[in-house]
């Protein structure tokens with residue numbers, strides 16, 4: 001297998017090395033208050049020597065740009081794809097599945113990206129990792145970094161849910177609270193790495209974040225034996241969405257599947273830049289985000305251009321839900337499926353409920369549930385306080 005980075009805008013290619021982040025040519029077109037220009041995707045050439053049905057884990061590692069022995073000894077991914085029987089009946093969708101990524105070591109899907117970034121750091125003997133986050137990317141990098149023996153410095157908004165900050169402290173990260181939004185934390189972390197060095201893990205800015213998240217698509221495929229008809233995913237910066245597309249595109253290009261699922265980009269009404277752009281055709285000036293679902297609360301979606309292109313190209317759909325719908329779906333998911341998810345993650349069920357009548361009963365539908373409900377108990381209490 002041969003791996004290299006390719007600019008998602010101009011197509012220029014680059015070797016996979018620590019100092020390569022966004023495409024230098026497209027970066028010059030960067031405007032303030034717009035998504036990142038020149039986000040890089042990882043291309044893998046060749047076909048894995050192992051068939052997915054022979055050894056799915058080996059198959060997946062064949063499609064990743066860092067050799068398997070560099071990955072830290074912590075059980076990331078291979079989360080269950082299971083059948084929520086009560087929800088299936090309630091929604092009249094006998095082929096509904098949950099991909100339960102709350103079961104990752106630090107409780108969120110972010111571990112998939114942190115895992116690949118940590119393996120990459122170990123391969124290149126880099127000791128220091130820096131990341132800005134709304135909370136989960138930080139606690140994830142802190143935890144996976146701890147297992148890998150790395151030093152992790154994080155920048156998070158002072159208003160981030162307490163549990164995510166406590167997790168990061170427990171894992172031994174150096175935590176800087178930023179008086180301001182995630183967007184400010186993002187800028188501060190980049191200033192920091194420009195000045196002091198270390199590997200920056202910021203979402204989309206580090207190409208391995210997009211690449212690491214593709215494993216969720218590869219697993220959905222190996223666990224069910226095919227690509228589903230529909231996938232619902234929560235969207236903030238659009239890197240999980242991009243990773244899903246990357247995974248299904250790899251499978252498609254290498255001939256394992258003959259289709260790319262319809263991916264539903266679920267956003268909160270108070271943070272819906274990507275879905276708005278899907279309607280209007282492009283990104284406009286940001287609207288300050290305001291939603292209970294902190295993990296998908298972003299003003300400027302970093303991976304916006306790539307996410308938008310993929311949605312357009314592969315007939316993806318935007319579904320926008322209110323905070324009220326999210327909190328109701330959170331309770332429904334917990335009380336009927338037994339899965340307690342944080343608000344961002346429960347939004348996928350809210351999204352499915354909203355467009356249920358546009359989906360055929362026979363279709364296979366996967367809800368990607370990205371983060372554990374215990375990460376933000378204040379949000380989860382709201383529905384009972386009314």
Ligand SMILES: *Cc1c(COP(=O)(O)O)cnc(C)c1O
Pocket residue numbers: 108109110136137203234235236237238239240241295296342344345370371372
């Ligand atoms: C980060 C995150 C998301 C959103 O992912 P993006 O790549 O920012 O779109 C959704 N759910 C959880 C739990 C997250 O931590």
